[in-house]
Every structure is written in C-alpha cells, then in structure tokens.
Amino acid sequence: MRDVFNAASSWIVPLLILGVPLYAYAVKRIRVYESFIEGAKEGFQIGVRIMPYLVAILVAIGMFRASGAMDWLVWMIQPVVAWAGFPAEALPSSLMRSLSGSAAFAMSSEIFKVHGPDSFIGRLVSVIQGSTETTFYIMAVYFGAIAVRKTRYTLAASLITDLSGIVAAYIICRLLF
Amino acid sequence: MNIVWLLLIGAAVVTAAFKGNMAAVSNATFSSATTAIELAIGLVGGMTLFLGLMRVAQDAGLVQLLARALRPVFRVLFPDVPRDHPALGAIAMNFGANMLGLGDAATPFGIKAMEDLQALNPEKETASDAMCMFVTLHSSSLQLIPVMVISLRAAAGSKNPSEIIVATISATLGSMAVAIVTSRLFARWWRRRAEGGRA
Numbered sequence: 514m515r516d517v518f519n520a521a522s523s524w525i526v527p528l529l530i531l532g533v534p535l536y537a538y539a540v541k542r543i544r545v546y547e548s549f550i551e552g553a554k555e556g557f558q559i560g561v562r563i564m565p566y567l568v569a570i571l572v573a574i575g576m577f578r579a580s581g582a583m584d585w586l587v588w589m590i591q592p593v594v595a596w597a598g599f600p601a602e603a604l605p606s607s608l609m610r611s612l613s614g615s616a617a618f619a620m621s622s623e624i625f626k627v628h629g630p631d632s633f634i635g636r637l638v639s640v641i642q643g644s645t646e647t648t649f650y651i652m653a654v655y656f657g658a659i660a661v662r663k664t665r666y667t668l669a670a671s672l673i674t675d676l677s678g679i680v681a682a683y684i685i686c687r688l689l690f
Numbered sequence: 691m692n693i694v695w696l697l698l699i700g701a702a703v704v705t706a707a708f709k710g711n712m713a714a715v716s717n718a719t720f721s722s723a724t725t726a727i728e729l730a731i732g733l734v735g736g737m738t739l740f741l742g743l744m745r746v747a748q749d750a751g752l753v754q755l756l757a758r759a760l761r762p763v764f765r766v767l768f769p770d771v772p773r774d775h776p777a778l779g780a781i782a783m784n785f786g787a788n789m790l791g792l793g794d795a796a797t798p799f800g801i802k803a804m805e806d807l808q809a810l811n812p813e814k815e816t817a818s819d820a821m822c823m824f825v826t827l828h829s830s831s832l833q834l835i836p837v838m839v840i841s842l843r844a845a846a847g848s849k850n851p852s853e854i855i856v857a858t859i860s861a862t863l864g865s866m867a868v869a870i871v872t873s874r875l876f877a878r879w880w881r882r883r884a885e886g887g888r889a
Contacts, residue, residue: 525792529795541750543746548745549746552744552745552748553738553739553741555741556738559741560734561730564730567726568723570695574722575722576719578718580702582702582705586701618842622842625848629846630847635848642836643831644831646831656817658805659805661815662816665822666879667817670873671826672829674826674827674829674868681860682857
C-alpha cells in the first residue's frame with residue numbers, strides 16, 4: 514500500500530512538468546518556454562517579500578520553544594483534557610503542531626518510540642498530525658507574500674479549526690480503534 | 691496577531707526567567723531568524739519552478755478548466771470572487787496539490803491565489819473575506835494522504851503505517867467543515883461590527 518503511494522507521488526510531478534507544456538505547445542500552440550520564464554520571474558521577489566513575516570513569527574516561536582513555556586501550557590490544559598479522557602501524552606505534540614511542524618513530528622516520533630505507532634496513542638497522534646496544519650507558518654507565508662498586515666479574524670478562525678481537527682481526530686480514533 | 695505574537699515572546703521571557711534558561715532563549719532568537727531566512731530562500735526554487743508551470747497551464751486554459759469544474763464549490767466558499775476570476779484557478783491548483791500531498795507545489799499556487807485575491811481587495815493592507823477563508827481552510831490540512839505521518843509510522847516500525855488514512859480523512863473533512871462555518875460566522879460578525887457605527 515505504502516509503495517503504491519510512494520510510486521504514485523514520485524510520478525505526479527514529472528508527469529505534470531511534461532504534460533502541461535506538451536499540451537500547451539501541441540494543442541494550444543503556445544510558446545511554452547517564454548510562457549514559463551514569464552511566470553517564473555516572480556519567484557525570487559516573493560521569497561524576499563515573505564522574509565520579514567517569517568522572521569517575526571519564527572523568532573517568537575523559537576523563543577517560546579526554547580524557554581519550555583510549552584510545559585506550562587500543557588500543565589494548565591491537562592486537567593481539562595484529562596476530564597474528556599484525552600491521553601496526556603498526546604497533548605504536547607498536538608499543541609505544538611500549529612507552531613512548528615518539524616517540532617511536532619519530532620515529538621510524534623518520540624511517542625511512537627515509547628508507546629509504539631500501533632497503540633491507541635500512536636494512532637491518535639498520527640491522525641492529529643495528519644489533520645492539523647502549521648497555521649502560523651502558513652499565515653506568515655501567504656499574507657507575507659502580498660504584504661497584508663491586518664489579518665483580521667484569520668488567526669482566531671485557524672486556531673479554532675486546528676482545535677476542531679484535534680477533537681475530530683480524538684472522536685474518530687475512539688470510534689475506529 | 692499582535693496579541694499572540696507578544697504572548698509567545700512574553701511567555702518565553704517570563705518562563706526563562708523562572709527556569710533560568712535565558713541563554714537558550716537568547717540563542718533561539720538568532721538561530722530562528724537564520725532558519726526563517728533559510729526557509730524563505732529554500733522556497734524560492736520550488737516557487738520559481740511551479741509559478742512558471744502555472745503560467746504555462748494558465749496560457750493553455752487548463753487552470754480555467756479546473757476552476758470551472760469546481761465552480762459550485764467556489765460559489766459557496768468565495769461568494770465575493772467573480773466566477774471567471776484567475777484567483778479561483780490558482781485556488782483550485784493549490785487545493786489539488788495539497789490533497790495529493792505535494793506541499794512544495796501547493797505553496798506557490800497558494801501564493802499566486804493570494805496575489806490574485808489581492809487584485810480584488812479594496813484595502814491592500816487588510817485581508818479580504820476570501821483571503822481569510824482561503825488561509826483558514828489550510829488549517830484543516832486539506833491533505834488527504836498524510837505522506838509525512840505514514841513515513842514516520844513506517845520508520846517507527848508500524849505493522850500497517852497507512853491504516854490511519856481513513857481516520858485522517860474523516861478528521862480533515864470534519865475540521866474543514868468547521869473552518870468554513872467559522873470563517874463565515876467571523877466574516878458576518880466583523881461586518882456587523884464595522885457597520886455598527888464605531889466612528
């Protein structure tokens with residue numbers, strides 16, 4: 514099963530890069546090389562434009578992680594989630610997911626090592642990681658690229674969505690596993 | 691965003707003061723800043739490639755075709771965006787790439803979508819409702835096959851690394867529904883507050 518996914522995902526990009534220009538050239542008679550260059554021009558400027566946004570948010574997240582403030586946050590929330598039956602071990606990596614994908618994945622690996630990937634906690638952590646997103650990073654990149662500074666309710670709505678992903682994952686894991 | 695940003699930094703400094711690990715926090719500031727620039731530079735290669743490919747697909751009318759196929763969905767999600775606007779094509783490409791798990795391709799398409807939405811935005815420094823909806827939807831992770839998680843599980847010696855797919859898709863769909871409803875409610879609340887005559 515996994516080999517099928519891996520094989521399929523390694524085919525998609527090369528096929529796209531062949532198929533799209535081939536169709537454009539052969540069917541639509543488009544100067545594909547010139548068209549490609551025209552679109553690709555913007556790439557670098559966008560990279561530069563998002564830099565201040567990324568630095569601002571990643572420095573704040575980096576400081577937060579290094580200080581160990583996460584432990585306090587977990588300690589505060591733990592009684593609430595324990596009441597719902599949510600395993601305490603799965604909490605830190607779930608909360609980390611919105612802030613940093615790599616940190617959350619590292620914490621998940623640690624959980625797999627301790628509890629095993631096929632335990633309830635292992636499965637729960639897997640589903641949570643798969644159904645939530647690095648919200649802060651996405652916001653910095655997407656709004657940074659177009660220099661929008663006032664993001665209004667996006668962060669609030671995104672964090673509610675992340676939370677709902679965790680809750681949904683928990684309910685579904687309880688039902689399925 | 692202002693409050694959350696200050697909260698993160700404030701919590702870090704206060705905690706470090708109690709725990710006595712201010713040196714680690716201090717180091718984290720510079721290393722995180724460097725990581726941020728490396729990430730931005732790292733994005734440039736893929737961004738350039740897929741923005742180029744996107745332009746070819748656009749010139750060939752493929753993007754518009756995809757957008758037309760998804761029109762009923764988009765009318766519900768982005769009612770403010772005209773139905774033949776290029777933004778919808780870029781959004782369709784972004785969703786497609788995300789669902790297939792092509793993160794590197796999804797980001798350039800997403801940025802293109804934001805640029806197209808910005809063209810419709812009357813206030814250039816403030817996010818439009820369509821932008822808020824689009825970014826919020828990302829928090830539900832959109833991705834149908836969690837490639838990273840599956841490979842992590844495999845590396846940890848799982849007997850069946852992909853057994854979590856159905857559960858993950860269900861949870862993703864659930865939080866996607868929450869994302870849509872939440873942004874819609876916020877949008878309405880925000881507008882009412884603006885109209886509420888706070889001069």
